[in-house]
Amino acid sequence: xxNLKYLFIGIFFGVVLTKGEATSWYRMQEMxxxxxxxxxxxxMTAIPVGALSLFIIKKLNLKSTEGQPIEMPKKNFNxxxxxxxxxFGFGWALTGAxxxxxxxxxxxxxxxxxxTLLAAIAGTWCYAYFQKYLPQ
Amino acid sequence: MELLYKPWPWxxxxxxxxxxxxxxxxxGSKSLGISSTLRxxxxxxxxxxxxxxxxxxxxxxxxxxxxIGIFIGGxxxxxxxxxxxxxxxxxxxxxxxxxxxxxxxxxxxxxxxxNWSSLITLKGxxxxxxxxxxxxxxxxxxxxxxxxxxxLGLSALQWPSLLATASFFLGGILFCRFVLPxxxxx
Numbered sequence: 001x002x003n004l005k006y007l008f009i010g011i012f013f014g015v016v017l018t019k020g021e022a023t024s025w026y027r028m029q030e031m032x033x034x035x036x037x038x039x040x041x042x043x044m045t046a047i048p049v050g051a052l053s054l055f056i057i058k059k060l061n062l063k064s065t066e067g068q069p070i071e072m073p074k075k076n077f078n079x080x081x082x083x084x085x086x087x088f089g090f091g092w093a094l095t096g097a098x099x100x101x102x103x104x105x106x107x108x109x110x111x112x113x114x115x116t117l118l119a120a121i122a123g124t125w126c127y128a129y130f131q132k133y134l135p136q
Numbered sequence: 137m138e139l140l141y142k143p144w145p146w147x148x149x150x151x152x153x154x155x156x157x158x159x160x161x162x163x164g165s166k167s168l169g170i171s172s173t174l175r176x177x178x179x180x181x182x183x184x185x186x187x188x189x190x191x192x193x194x195x196x197x198x199x200x201x202x203x204i205g206i207f208i209g210g211x212x213x214x215x216x217x218x219x220x221x222x223x224x225x226x227x228x229x230x231x232x233x234x235x236x237x238x239x240x241x242x243x244x245x246x247x248x249x250x251n252w253s254s255l256i257t258l259k260g261x262x263x264x265x266x267x268x269x270x271x272x273x274x275x276x277x278x279x280x281x282x283x284x285x286x287x288l289g290l291s292a293l294q295w296p297s298l299l300a301t302a303s304f305f306l307g308g309i310l311f312c313r314f315v316l317p318x319x320x321x322x
Contacts, residue, residue: 011205014212023214032305046154064164066165086307094270110214119269
């Protein structure tokens with residue numbers, strides 16, 4: 001099973017998100033109200049670690065363990081980068097969760113989060129349906 | 137043993153989140169990004185001839201396995217080894233939440249907002265369903281969420297990701313300041 005390793009990386013990521021309380025609605029309220037350093041510090045340590053590892057991967061021209069070349073992630077800009085992100089920000093403030101924590105919270109026993117996850121899937125579907133009418 | 141149940145400080149959790157970026161790249165040339173799994177579920181279950189959902193979602197099925205892992209990780213970190221104490225948020229946040237009718241924190245999320253019976257109230261519907269809808273709609277429109285733009289995109293020094301991250305923080309900050317209090321008071 002070639003994909004099994006992603007299960008383990010996912011477990012790792014889920015444990016870290018949960019134990020770091022990045023799945024907590026309370027923590028998000030605190031963050032958006034600038035009343036604690038906790039969440040900001042998580043971002044401000046995660047990003048340099050990611051950036052440094054990307055730098056090393058590029059510098060040493062590392063290949064993946066499957067022998068494939070590693071492509072540097074590239075993100076394009078369109079109007080959705082701003083508009084969509086603002087909408088996501090509103091949803092993030094309400095639910096206190098981004099997509100990753102939604103999956104983790106269900107596992108943590110907050111089963112009602114399934115409703116939020118289904119709503120998020122519905123939101124994605126509606127974006128796909130109305131995409132042609134939206135500014136891109 | 138007690139250590140297993142304790143929450144982790146930011147200087148442990150933050151770097152470990154960052155490590156996920158090279159882990160995925162080195163072990164399989166995969167880019168961290170979780171909101172795309174929502175699109176994959178749509179493409180797999182309800183494609184409905186929508187062009188945006190007509191693609192070979194199976195090629196990215198690793199991502200679905202990854203989020204099953206996140207679910208299991210949430211089970212381990214938040215259920216099996218759950219922190220028995222409430223999340224230690226700042227007193228000013230607790231006071232704000234109390235002013236708007238919430239109890240002292242317990243668990244990771246407030247049970248008085250997130251429960252099945254409140255789904256049929258206006259407040260619960262707005263928070264869980266409308267909120268969730270905006271998360272799914274917004275992240276796809278933005279082509280990424282906190283993981284894809286905020287962690288991976290910023291790590292790769294992508295300026296669109298910087299704009300995206302700034303925008304979702306701006307959205308969240310404004311919403312928490314001006315709208316959320318009204319909803320909590322419903």
